[in-house]
Amino acid sequence: MIWKRSAVLRFYSVCGLLLQGSQGQFPLTQNVTVVEGGTAILTCRVDQNDNTSLQWSNPAQQTLYFDDKKALRDNRIELVRASWHELSISVSDVSLSDEGQYTCSLFTMPVKTSKAYLTVLDTPSVKIIPSTPFPQEGQPLILTCESKGKPLPEPVLWTKDGGELPDPDRMVVSGRELNILFLNKTDNGTYRCEATNTIGQSSAEYVLIVHDVPNTLLPTTIIPSLTTATVTTTVAITTSPTTSATTSSIRDPNALAGQTGPDHALIGGIVAVVVFVTLCSIFLLGRYLARHKGTYLTNEAKGAEDAPDADTAIINAEGSQVNAEEKKEYFI
Numbered sequence: 001m002i003w004k005r006s007a008v009l010r011f012y013s014v015c016g017l018l019l020q021g022s023q024g025q026f027p028l029t030q031n032v033t034v035v036e037g038g039t040a041i042l043t044c045r046v047d048q049n050d051n052t053s054l055q056w057s058n059p060a061q062q063t064l065y066f067d068d069k070k071a072l073r074d075n076r077i078e079l080v081r082a083s084w085h086e087l088s089i090s091v092s093d094v095s096l097s098d099e100g101q102y103t104c105s106l107f108t109m110p111v112k113t114s115k116a117y118l119t120v121l122d123t124p125s126v127k128i129i130p131s132t133p134f135p136q137e138g139q140p141l142i143l144t145c146e147s148k149g150k151p152l153p154e155p156v157l158w159t160k161d162g163g164e165l166p167d168p169d170r171m172v173v174s175g176r177e178l179n180i181l182f183l184n185k186t187d188n189g190t191y192r193c194e195a196t197n198t199i200g201q202s203s204a205e206y207v208l209i210v211h212d213v214p215n216t217l218l219p220t221t222i223i224p225s226l227t228t229a230t231v232t233t234t235v236a237i238t239t240s241p242t243t244s245a246t247t248s249s250i251r252d253p254n255a256l257a258g259q260t261g262p263d264h265a266l267i268g269g270i271v272a273v274v275v276f277v278t279l280c281s282i283f284l285l286g287r288y289l290a291r292h293k294g295t296y297l298t299n300e301a302k303g304a305e306d307a308p309d310a311d312t313a314i315i316n317a318e319g320s321q322v323n324a325e326e327k328k329e330y331f332i
Contacts, residue, residue, distance in 0.1 A: 025049055027106045029116035034094050035199055036122045041080060043088040044104030044114065053107045054087040059100030065089050096120050096150070124149035124195040124202035135183055136211050143178040143206060145193035153195035153202070161189045183210045 025048050034040040044054055056064045063071040068082035080088035091098060099120040106112045124147040131142035145156045158165060158178045165171045165178075166186075172179045180187060187210055194203040 025052065025106060025108055026112055027054065027104045027114040029102075029104050029114040031117045031119070033119040033121065036095060036120050038094055039090055039092045040094050040098070040118055041088060041090050042102055042104075042116055042118070043080075043086065044116075045086050046106055047085070049084045049106075051084055054082075055105045055107070056087060056089050057103045057105065059102065061103075091118075094118075094120055096122060120150065121199050122148070122150040123200040124153040124197060126153075126193055126195045126202045126204040128191065128193050128204045128206040130206065134211060135208060136213050137183055137185065138213060139183055141180045141183055141208075143180075143191060143193075145176045145178070145195065145204070147176070147193075147195035147202070149195070149197050149199065149202070151197050151199075153197040157194040157196075159192045159194070162192075185210050 025046055028045045028047075030043065032040050032042060042056060044056065046052075046054065053067050055066045058064055058072070064074075064077055065071060065079060065082070065087065067087065068079060070077070070079065076092045078090050078092070080090050082088075087104065099118055102116045102118055104114045104116065106114075126145060126147045129144045129146055131144075132139070135141050143158075145158070147153045147156065156176050158173055160166060165173070170181045172181070176193075178191065178193075188208055191206045191208060192203055193206075194201060196202075
């Protein structure tokens with residue numbers, strides 16, 4: 001019993017010494033600031049350490065290094081120094097996503113931690129955004145200088161063709177915006193926006209070309225109008241010299257301008273053919289009548305020319321009628 005009691009007392013005394021020693025152990029870290037693309041060194045130191053392990057973890061609480069053992073597969077993270085009093089690591093090619101709070105842990109009883117904040121600075125990425133993609137003469141135009149960076153670039157500087165703005169009354173700068181009240185051809189040129197922060201300076205350019213105002217045609221309204229189509233056709237029937245048919249003019253007052261009109265060329269051709277046929281018919285009919293009339297007169301006068309008196313002429317004329325049909329055959 002005495003031996004067991006002494007062993008227990010010795011155990012508590014050792015634990016007390018360890019606890020008392022651990023109370024003097026505390027990890028020390030410092031905040032780090034680095035420009036994007038650079039390398040950040042994270043250092044954790046312990047002044048009094050009785051072989052207690054150190055560990056670095058990222059803002060997502062993923063272990064990066066445990067003593068000299070790499071825990072996260074990231075080629076950018078490397079070990080700089082590992083001992084009982086220090087654990088230093090490096091993060092190369094730093095990006096904005098690496099920014100945040102990193103933790104150094106000392107595995108005592110209880111575990112003690114220290115925080116180090118990694119700040120990533122960025123130079124201005126600048127671009128110019130116009131209010132319209134097709135600037136026209138007489139219209140207003142707003143050019144916005146959009147800049148990003150950490151810290152945010154303020155203010156911005158506007159220039160035209162390498163010099164100051166030529167017309168301050170018409171070209172008004174308000175913050176990041178350049179407002180041109182109304183455009184004219186003299187505004188053509190290269191506009192430059194410069195943004196600066198503590199890290200550096202960036203700029204962007206915009207080439208302005210003022211276009212002419214396009215000619216706009218007024219809308220037209222089609223008003224329908226009346227159209228009159230007149231066709232005159234004359235047809236002669238040769239079976240009877242006194243019979244003819246005539247088609248009078250035909251009028252269509254209800255035809256609209258929007259509808260398809262008559263084919264005047266076709267109508268003219270038909271009229272010409274009809275007129276030609278009519279003339280030919282009249283000519284043949286007249287020739288036919290003239291020949292028959294000449295035959296009658298010839299038969300009637302034959303014998304009368306040589307008669308010594310009227311009675312003899314009548315007798316000769318009546319005698320000539322007998323052979324009238326034969327003489328008609330010669331003319332036909």
